[in-house]
Amino acid sequence: MSLKQEPEKRKRKSNFSRRGFLQGVGITSGVLTTGVLEKEAEAQSSPKVAGPGEVPITLQINGRPYKTSVEPRTTLLDALRHRLDLTAAKRVCDRGTCGACTVIVDGKVMYSCTVLAIDAQGRQIQTLEGLAQNGKPHAVSRAFVANDAQQCGYCTPGFVMAAKGFLDKNPNPTYEEVKSGLGGNLCRCGTYMGVRKAVLDAAKEMKGAKNA
Amino acid sequence: MQAFEYASPSTLHEALALLGSQWGEADVLAGGTDQISLMKDFIHTPKRVVNIKGVKELGGIHHSAQGLRIGATVTFDELAGNPAVRTEYPALHSAVMGVASPQIRNMGTAGGDLCQRPRCWYYRRGFGLLALQDGKSLVPNGDNRYHAIFGGGPAYFVSPSSLGPALIALGAKVKLVSASGQRVISAEKFFVSPQNESSRETALLPNEILTEIQVPPARGVKNATYEIRQKEALDWPLVTASVALQMQGSTVSKCSIVLGHVAPTPWSAAKASQALDGKALTPETIQQAAEAAGDGATPLSGNEYKVKLARVAVKRALLEASGKG
The missing domain is CATH 3.10.20.30 (Beta-grasp domain)
Incomplete structure (x- = not known):
């Protein structure tokens, strides 16, 4: 989103910078460009208080x-x-x-x-957008498809990231470990069986695949 | 969420200078797992948020002959992975693992666990700590299935702290620092049952930061935490019990039993502790202590079941501590 399209927000942003700058160096008036103001504010006031504007x-x-x-x-x-x-x-x-x-x-x-x-x-x-490599879905994503581990799909990106994070730390998990390792994610459709199986399958596929 | 100004100081000195003298001026942010939700729900509307995660001196777990020093910004995940916590302080380790979400364990901090606000649904809907409407508490005649069974009011919320009961059983202290000085108080004294609408549930003042937790050595102290919950996944426990037993041979020389989620503070079950003092740990004495754990309970219309859970939690924690769990 470009700042040019948001005059209101841009105004607030420059207000913040000017105030920070003035507090930092004790100048009471002056005309400077926004970029300089930001840099000065950063250098002068410690610790910097930011906001409440953008x-x-x-x-x-x-x-x-x-x-x-x-x-x-x-x-x-x-x-x-x-x-x-x-x-x-x-x-x-x-x-x-x-x-x-x-x-x-x-x-x-x-x-x-x-x-x-x-x-x-x-x-x-790291977000789900960064998981695929060279256009090929990540092993976890593929395992979710293969195991029908989603229904409405709304929880799926979160589950895939939770599973990726879990497998990075537990490359060879048991079923029970998968269950507790994904304990921070909910699925209202109840696809847990498929999700857990997908994670076990992905673990098998990822073994040895260093950058998977 | 109300807009706020934000600071991320790198020293404790800077952080303390950014705090206010009244609640509502500045809130401290660490893991954010409670703070950000409180702000989203407009329960907290601070003018300034002071992020203390960048303050190095507030981090780190240090284990020595003097015990365990846990920095305020140490995460549950760090606690879970610490070998000393696992071997010498199983009561603490179990309490940490009771937080069933890996995300929360990665984000939530030890200091934040002690300072988090109650989860009581009346409090979270804006009725305050005493859940007052027209000067009367909504709890006794309302949905109180998860509320306090000890204390008898005027506050009926339960302390949400996961670590509090274990820390109190282990005799821990907390350090509270302000720009003008510091104090070290027992973890037990840190928690307060508010008597009026304007008081808080901890001893922390608006210009203070909880900087560290000090746990005395527990080598040879049999300790455990047992948690009773409705489901395996992320949820609050219904009742927990933490126990710490100092032994002389096969006799209990000092016993501390603390219940969680049963009162506005972690609840020291003094009668249960007395039932074991000077006695051998046997299935019979454990049963007697468990029975005594329900003494003095004043359950509400919908939570008498928690009295039984308290007894069961104490029994199982003692069995676990004694190695028979």
Whole structure:
């Protein structure tokens, strides 16, 4: 989403920068461009207080940087879906309970609805969009298809990411381990049997496949 | 969620300077598993959020002859993977594993577990800690199936802390630091049953940060946590029991039994503890302690079943601690 199309938000953003800058260096008037203001504010005030208006952020997602701006209250999930058009992670309960928004952050599965986007800066974020390699679906995704591990499909992206994160840490799990390892994800259609079987199948296929 | 300004300090000193003197001015953010939901539901509407995850001195687990030091921002996952926690403090390890979601274990912190707000549905719908409507508590005549069976009011929510009961049984302390000083208080004293609408359920003040948990050495202390829950997946337990037994030979020299999710604070079952003091651990003495664990209960219209669960949880925790679980 381009800032040019959002004059209202752009205004708030520059307000934040100016205030931060003025607090930092004690200047009471002046005309400077937004970019300079941001840099100065960063250098001068420590620790920096950002917001409540929009602030520019950079997120490292699936190995590449994404720049956008968000208010500090924006969750990682909303930034992914509404700002970056990465809509695989789903917003269902939005309270850190159902798992549909699961992404992998620095190698650990997390609920993206319960992480602030501004706080996810500097961390490696993996979403379902980054799982396929060279157009080929990931072993976990393939196993979900093969085992009919979805019905309405809304929980599926979260389950696939939870399963990927689980298998990265437990490459050779038992059925019981799979069950507890996916304990943070819910499926209202009740596809758990297929999901667990898919994870066991994916574990078999991924063994030895280093980058799977 | 109400908009807020956000700071991510890198030292404790900076973090403390960003806090307010009144509740509502600034909230501390760590794992976010409770804080962000509280803000989404407008139960908390802070003007500023201070993220303490970047404060290095608040992290880390340190194990020594003096015991265990758990930094406030240590995650459940870090606790679960710590060999000392697993071997010397099984009561704590079981409590951690009771948090059944890997995502929550990766995000949630030890300090956050102690500072999280009650899960009582009246509180979460904006009726306050005492669940008041027109000056009267909604709980006694409402849906109170998960509410307190001990304490007798005026608050009827249950403490949601997973680690609290185990930490109290193990004799842990918490350190609370403000810009003007610090205090170390027992984990037991940290939890408070609010007596009026304006008081809180912990001893933490708005200008303080809970920085660390100090657990005394537990080598040779038989300890365990047993949790009773409705389902295997992510959910709150109905009742938990944590026990810590200091032994002299085959005799219990000091016993601490603490129940979770039965009162507005973790609940020390003093009579159950007394039933074992100076006695040998046998199926009979364990049964007596379990029976005593329900003493003094004042269940509400819909939660008498929790009294029985409390007895069962104590019995199974003791059996587990004694190695017969």
